[in-house]
Amino acid sequence: MDIQLKGKRALVTGSSSGLGEAIANMLASEGATVIIHGRDEKRTGRVVQQILAKGGSATMAIGDLATDEGADQVAAAALSGGQIDILVNNAGATSHKSWGEASAEDWMDIYNTNVVSYVRMIQRIVPQMKQLGWGRVIHIGGGLGIQPIKEQPHYNATLAARHNLSVSLARSIKDTGITSNVVSPGAIINPMVEEWLKNAAPKFNWGTDPEEIKYKAVQELIPNDTGRFGEPDEIAGAVTYLCSRFADYISGAVLRVDGGTIRCL
Template identity: 55%
Template sequence: MDFQLTGKRALVTGSSSGLGEATAKLLAAEGAEVVIHGRDEARAAAVAKTIREAGGAATLAIGGLDTDAGADGVATAALSDGPVDILVNNVGVFDMSMDWTTTTPDHWADIYNVNVISSVRLIQRLVPTMRERRWGRVIQIGSVTGHLSSARQPHYNATNAARDNLAQSLARELRESGVTSNSVAPGGLLTDVNKEMLIGFGKANNMGETWEEIEPNVTRALAPNDVGRIARLDEVAAAVAYLASPVAGYITGVTLHIDGGWYAQ
């Protein structure tokens, strides 16, 4: 399918690794000029280099989004080569070790600042020009935990619910403007770091010795879903690319769950 992204510019936050990197690479392969964002310039530059070597177009925007000054710098860099048509708010943090007994009010404030307010900062800086041009796409990356919460990571789960709500509220604000706002909520994601952790967990709990043996068992234990495996990065990136494209112009204010039919925690 042609996502019709040639000539569009996309800022993907947190795109120096993981899902952000996969999303930026796919958008670039579909013809968009992408702005690679991260705190580590060397890592972000390596992603941009890979995209250019594959025939795509990529620039850099380096800096944190946890302060207004940081967001100013990132927005300025992103806009230096032209307007941003697509904003993918992918930056987020989590800590699977945290629970109700270990999270403090400061933990709640810190994660809300990174996972929610950082998105608001870029929305306020980039969306007004989208509205003026009467075309744009804003996509929040959250998690299925915003809908199916658990006792662990209550502060993280709450930020994902907030991200979904933010996307819907923004859609109402942008009604009839040509700019859409949606959220993507993945389940488990098979990053290199997660795969290593899951293999260790599986071996420690007698779930097998190889990834092929361990994956279905660890999925049932930690992320039970109807497909029976962990999501691949390119599967979630494809959903983001679709929502970012002109062909998804009649979709706004929704949360798209890419979770294999996750049915329990």
């Protein structure tokens, strides 16, 4: 199936590792030229070389999106090779501090990193999409923005803000040929999560077998209808779909990829 991404250029923020890397790899496999963004040149360059080795097309943009200067650098590098048809806002940070631990400064820092960084890239990339008459803006959100928990309230709030700004943007770009949507992941397995599970297993009496640990963690912490963690490629697949021609009629939507963790009508 041709989803018509050949010839498109996609900027994926925070794509030097994790979900962003998976998204960039899948978009490249579908024929898009991908701009890999990160703050560390070595890690970012590794992903670029990985894509080139598979016959894909990729370039690099280095900069800290938590600052205006860094966002300027990233936008300039991304646009230096041509127009940007697709913006995937993925870069951000997590924090596990509780209400009693997170200071007002913590709230401001994570809001800047997780929300204002998205705004910075929208402001620098979307105007030229309007001239193209076509574009895709995908924001990575999260289920905790829909059904927050008592822990990490400042982080939960930033996910809710991402969902809100994406819908507002969709209304703003009406009739331009650009769409704005959210992909909302559930609990996704990655090396950092696997390490946390290993360290937490003794506390919760989950045993020592890695597969048993993952199963029990899902049952006790994140029960869902699939009974497992999600995989990075499952998020990448959802993003790739929303970038395709088959998603022309989808805008202002939240696509939950969480195995049924979030229960809402």
